[in-house]
Amino acid sequence: MKRSIILLTLIAVVGCASMSAQGRRGLRLNEVMVVNDSNYVDDYGKRGAWIELFNSTFGPLEISKVFLTNDPQNPKMYPVPLGDVNTRIPKRQHILFWADGKPTYGTFHTNFTLDPNRENWIGVYDTDGLTLIDSVTVPVMESNRSFARIDDGVGAWEVRDGVSEGKHITPSSANRIKDTNGKVDMFHANDSHGFSLTIMAMAIVFTALLVLCVCFWIISRIGAKKLSDKKLKSQGVDPTSIKRAERPQGDSGEEIAAIVMALHEHLNAHDNEATILTINKVRRAYSPWSSKIYSLREIPRR
């Protein structure tokens, strides 16, 4: 009974942990445009305010039933509808919602709008309508400017005019465009001979194995002491009465094997053996599906 309770508790804890891990905590507000006169158009050919979300995780994220709102007092303002395959955001990808107050236009059109004349607070709530996943306060901006994170999903926000270098407006795409692997470029530029990486990597490899070595040296000391204590006790000697230097060393595996072999040879000794007789049926029951096994040739033995 006690064991069952412990097991159930453990399963419940693991279950809760995994449920939490599967939540939409990786969803991020990524870029917002409030006044859109000459920027991106929707499927109806109309321009309007838009909110970009970003899946910052490395797995796909289903966002149906998540709530979008511009009012902290009303967290359940716009529930993302169920049943649309496009609400599944692939890893590290973006999705765009039109804040045009026209939810009948489709899944990605919210039932609220953004006010160009004041700061707009925007929040994303989890499916319970209580847990705030992410929020941002968008300042008042001129038309056709966006408020965006500098890097997708993390860090600071900035106002982008769409003209200046690095201030591009990027609906449904990465805020910082990467055409190469930054790490590789860095090593290529700064460590063309590979010395730095070699030194760092070897230091890490040595450190990892050295830590393991020290750890097991300590464990093996404890293990050896326990074995030595056991040996002394079996000889009727109190281990605490013997100095460390005078303690007998543990037997090696080879010594133990030799002793066992000697016992076996000279005393015809045996270990205690389980006297359980098990009878297994080995002949397969006939079935037309398995009968072909009798017609297959055996693999030749060399």
Added chain:
Amino acid sequence: MDFSDFIVTNLNQFWSLTGFANVTWSHVAMLLVGLFFIWLAIKKDFEPMLLVPIGFGILIGNIPFDSTAGLEIGIYEEGSVLNILYNGVSAGWYPPLIFLGIGAMTDFSALIANPKLMLVGAAAQFGIFGAYMVALALGFMPDQAGAIAIIGGADGPTAIFLTSKLAPNLLGAIAVSAYSYMALVPVIQPPIMRLFTTKKERLIKMKPARAVSQNEKIIFPIVGFLLTCFVVPSGLPLLGMLFFGNLLRECGKTTRLAKTASNALTDIVTILLGMTVGASTQASEFLTVDTLKIFALGFMAFVIASTSGVLFVKLFNLILPKSKKLNPLIGNAGVSAVPMAARISNNLGLEYDPSNYLLMHAMGPNVAGVIGSAVAAGVLLGFLA
């Protein structure tokens, strides 16, 4: 169209789809390579478990066909059967499964009894980074150089895992190179071991390792996993599965799982891994100058790794008391290649002293090499991915 024209047209069309109509010299060359691997495995007994699947995989991957016909049979054609099987290599999930099996079949006792041997396994990883520097000098980009260099870890699954992440386009060449040199360990290592050791050093007899309790064997995979993965989280797939497999083996309560992991599962994954790696060497992708460079770099990585292992033991002996000196012939085992490299240490030791059995001592650095190469792969992945 009359009957004869109809027959001729269709036969011509059929002919255009056959291997005879599409064969090129590069296909023939690769088919010969595949046959050579199979010959090496069956006649010369060089790692037959690996080279037979790889060799036959090369034959499978190099049957010429018209790739524009839309037959969806090639390994690089999405949705083909071979492509689905190849996913385990390209997405990198075969190697961790192999590591699960390795963990379940490896006895870490020698290492636990003599933990300082772990450092020999670390030293042998110089092969990886030596090859990395040379690969950079030959004009490879750092990510490609890292993938090529991991051949020096002498660990096929690790090489495949890292290459699938860093340089998938070089996967075929690197995998075949890694497994070929692993099979050639008995040829490559002994001359190096003889060159860098004196006769007196080869005769060193090491103290027999003490017996290791079951508790220590159980603690090892848990502590080993936590420590190494805290240092190098990017090695998690490989190290996690390696230590998990070992815990299944040592805990004494999951014998059935350990048996499955070390026998049936490993065999299944080895078959699929070997065959698909072989099949990935399609002539059009494989026969390039870069492949030759990769083979040369792989050989060099093995030489550096073996050399650094042997030299490190000699260096280590300078600070060890006389009674605890290590035989430098176990240094080569720091490159993984389990258990072939340890067997070579043993054979060479016996050659100079028929009563000097080094096998269990060499297994220490050998399994440390597995851990070391997985850590090195994690480091490269962390720096370059």
